[in-house]
Amino acid sequence: MDLAYSEEEEAFRAELREWLAVTLPQLPPRPDPADWPGRRAYDLGWQRRLYDAGYAGLHWPVDAGGRGATPTQHLIYLEETERAGAPYVGANFVGLLHAGPTIAAEGTAEQRARWLPPVLRGDEVWCQGFSEPDAGSDLASLRTRAVRDGDHYVVSGSKIWTSHAEVADWCELLVRTEPISADVPKHRGISWLAMPMDAPGVTVRPLRTLAGSTEFAEMFLDEVRIPVGNRVGEENDGWRVTMVTLSFERGTAFVGEVVACRRTLTALAAEARKNGRWDDPVLRRRLGRLNAEFSALWRLTQWNVSEAQHTGGVPGTGGSVFKLRYSHARQELYDTAAAVLGPDSLDLGREWNLDRLSSLSYTIAAGTSQIQQNIVAERILGLPKGR
């Protein structure tokens, strides 16, 4: 058990720090959160800078155009970019963390050549068309139909919770190519398609979150024609293809956030000392416990990353354990922020209050806590499936 970084890892960190120190002051001002085209341009501009400096697709395999970095180097990258206040992955999220890795792992040489370089260069944005109004936690029961017509699929149905749909060029779409029947269980019969968002028949309707913003959208598909060549993996094998992607989401997706949460916690203590609520021992103790919580979550991240390093970079089920605890800890952090602010917690103009609202999605998005607990119980502890 060693928490010290190797000379090589420290060199990587130093080089990255130096680059961040030079690059971040050159960035344009951040766009307004409601300005979606502005956000797209900003996020893609950041990605282009990463690309030019050789940091694009850091953890992607070298033959996919990535840098083939180790899980530890990726951890350092996420830690340092967060510390330096660099932009988030933003509109590049699906391309870099879902669709890209899937195409890298399962796509043909031609598909990789078509779709991967624009993601790395910051030329194209991807969104994700997985969930449907009637297929959330039970994703495999999805019903969006794709019917073969010559060398095209004709796709009809609807998708929901699609982030960045308004500004995406491509959508990684899960469709049913074989209806569920006695012979075809729901996990079979699903295929993975790359859908151009400007195809006729695609309608996007933004959804307003409880935080008031339009962070995601509904998508209606009416006889959208998608070339068969846009299918990644075999027909009806899309479920397996997708699982490659989802494990990435639970791997290192929250590293930067844990770093940010620890910084927020320090700021909360400073605010409480300033406004007098520090005198309340109940609040102090709550902050103290959160200190233990987030420093342990950081150690758990290092533990999981070290494990991934031994297993060849594939994120393990440890991601579910981490997500379960982290999502609740984040909510507790912002509830504690409200306790620090007192009446000011009702003022959305104050720092932390919008974060408190958005933290409510954490126990739901990317697998609800209840589903995550089933995963932990069945896949790690080996308890039987059932009711």
Added chain:
Amino acid sequence: MDFQPTDDQRALRTGVRELLAGRFGRDASRTLADAPGGPVLDRGLWRELGDAGFFSLRLPERDGGVGLGLPEAVIAFEEAGRALLPGPLVATHLAAGEIDGAATGDTVVTAVDSGGLVTWYDTADAVRGDATGAVPVRSVDPLTPLHRAPAGHSGPHDPVAVLLTAAEQLGSAARTCELAVQHARDRHQFGQPVGAFQAVKHLCAQMLVRTELARAAVYAAAVTGDPLEISGAALLADDAAVRGARDCLQVHGGMGFTWEADVHLHLKRAWLRAELGPSAATLEEELAAAL
């Protein structure tokens, strides 16, 4: 960075686990729990632990020790917690090299904790701290005799003692999670294993989550030796052990409330360890002050 146990550390874990399984298995703990005059410390076992290097683990080799560090000690104490191994293990380990015979297991050393509690007072050959006037307490833990020194008496505060106790809590938490899962697989109701019910699954999943978070915290604190990190690890390990034993009891249903099931032994020891050393309030205040 490689925050996973080395091959040597894994081998140490296996070695301690096998030693304890052979010398202090379930029968031994049950016999001890039912001993008419209260539990008696097995001095033969204590010397075997000494021979195996349990107490001298961190002593330099030139002083007759094994020359290993805190991470290895934490692994050994985690196994002790898992096996419900009784005795003032932490105090004797810390006395190695300072009190004659502690390192070899010939001397049993106990200590007065910050709240005046002393375990195994009548058995111990040496007591660290002032235990004058200590009176016996009817101990909640059938495997740990307990005395209490008058108010104001307390022993030395040592973060390493806090860490090793947290390691025992971690071992207990991991064990109660296993016991709960085993029972949830074996016990059938409504025509299926009770572990197939989500309500039971979710209890077990949270037991594992608390255990794994505590593991990361305890191991990291062992690597860095940072007192603040040790305090955080102790908070999380106490939580994992006490709540883990409680949930394990719940998963066992009626059997969990019996003397015969092992669950209560884990719960009572977890309560005892959580009470020894700094309180949760002290740890939380310390962690808050550092923000």
